[in-house]
Amino acid sequence: MPTSAPSIFSSFDVVHYEGPDTQNSLAYRWYDADRIVLGKPLQEHLRPAIAYWHSLALTGADPFGSATIDRPWMREQDAMTGARMKADAAFDLFRVLGVPFFTFHDRDITPEGADLNSGLKNLHEMADYLEEKMQGASVGVLWGTANTFAHPRFMAGAATNPDPEVFAFSATTVKHCMDVTKQLNGQNYVLWGGREGYDTLLNTSLRRELDQLGRFLNLVVEHKHKIGFRGAILMEPKPKEPTKHQYDFDVATVYAFLQHYGLEHEVKLNIEANHATLAGHSFEHEISMAATFGLLGSLDINRGDLLLGWDTDQFPNNLLDTTLAMYEVIRGGGLGTGGLNFDAKIRRQSIESEDLIHAHIGGIDLCARAFLNAAKLVEGKQLPEVVEQRYANWNEEYAQSMLRGNLSLEAIAADAEKKNLNPKPRSGRQEWIENLVTRSLF
Known part of the structure; x- marks a missing residue:
């Protein structure tokens, strides 16, 4: 093992986890390695x-x-x-x-x-x-x-x-x-x-x-x-x-x-x-x-x-x-x-x-x-559930058929015309989601 002279860091003690309330600036407040x-x-x-x-x-x-x-x-x-x-x-x-x-x-x-x-x-x-x-x-x-x-x-x-x-x-x-x-x-x-x-x-x-x-x-x-x-x-x-x-x-x-x-x-x-x-x-x-x-x-x-x-x-x-x-x-x-x-x-x-x-x-x-x-x-689970719900209709068989390549562009268009599709916009709930995230910070 090499022998070393004291370095510029030798005088410092090991930094330990002391919790969020510690006033010690040379301690971890959140990094509890074994948690x-x-x-x-x-x-x-x-x-x-x-x-x-x-x-x-x-x-x-x-x-x-x-x-x-x-x-x-x-x-x-x-x-x-x-x-x-x-x-x-x-x-x-x-x-x-x-x-x-x-x-x-x-x-x-x-x-x-x-x-x-x-x-x-x-x-x-x-x-x-x-x-x-x-x-x-x-x-x-x-x-x-x-x-x-x-x-x-x-x-x-x-x-x-x-x-x-x-x-x-x-x-x-x-x-x-x-x-x-x-x-x-x-x-x-x-x-x-x-x-x-x-x-x-x-x-x-x-x-x-x-x-x-x-x-x-x-x-x-x-x-x-x-x-x-x-x-x-x-x-x-x-x-x-x-x-x-x-x-x-x-x-x-x-x-x-x-x-x-x-x-x-x-x-x-x-x-x-x-x-x-x-x-x-x-x-x-x-x-x-x-x-x-x-x-x-x-x-x-x-x-x-x-x-x-x-x-x-x-x-x-x-x-x-x-x-x-x-x-x-x-x-x-x-x-x-x-x-x-x-x-x-x-x-x-x-x-x-x-x-x-x-x-x-x-x-x-x-x-x-x-x-x-x-x-x-x-x-x-709130965030994952929001994403899952947003794309839920893609789990239906017809939607999956479009993704799998079972339907041609002509077939998709013919079916859409037959159903006379008129999709309604749905909220992306971005503000609610962002609030959920920022509230997790405190």
Whole structure:
């Protein structure tokens, strides 16, 4: 087991559940991990995870200002020593918050390296270090992924790059990241196309790039089966940012892509709240769409600023929105091997280590309370019954015959004319339904 010097989180006690009435700001009010809800512990429904990149690698820099967050490992001159210091702090943070999972990119846990092979050597060395630390901790990997977007080599994409050497470099990187994720008993592996899109069609072969992305994803699936990785392969819809036209814009776009390349039964989706709003959708819409197509895999929990047009990745604080999202998770059958990854970052003015702890407590508590609200709506049966009643006539034999294809368009029209149909509008009861939901929040 690695030995560690005290980290910036070492002085904090473990955060415990103390109930809604506690005045302790470093306690959970709603996240009672062992509470049985809908037949299993709340922790097993939520499966919360800390994102290594925002929590441990964040500097606070933005397009208009330099770094504001300074951590000890960021000042270490030897990159691998700094990576181990960062890992020590990470596991201290996991201990304090009592979360069951974390997530990572390769570049979060290890430095780049001078070339491909030195970077891979760093990755596997740090994977061994993390594996040792996990032996003495009660935390696992929700998912791993590769950063194939930040380095200048990826400025024209990774899988979709016009240079086949970049494709090969990216494929090699993902192969090793998948191997590391399996080594660490990861539950899933995620691919998100940070640069898989285009800025202008004038220099783009659209079909060629889509075919490259389709082949890349098939390679990933083939490798999953070859190494016996039992987790799910997840693709993450990512609209607008950074490229103007992303190939993975939203759930519907990705579903069409997966169908076209024969991957709809091999790949599920990791859906992010902020990405949903950037695509012009609500979070619950994207969750429901994924569940409808059988693609619901995992969630990135955060929020965007509706007054800003980019991915602000703020910690969630809207109880109504999160309740609606959790309701769709329950209706969709749950997250399986997925979970709630807090892909969220503290603000650049929040520079103390305690700020990061408060942020996660608030986010986890919000999701716990939202899930309890959603479970109450499901158990109350009023909402499901309203939907069932609204579509009840479709259960009749004639209606089912129309859906099964037993009747032609001509036959349907002839019957409607014979009956001289004159349907009367019926209320959708939206206000009553919305009141039912909002009253569950209090």
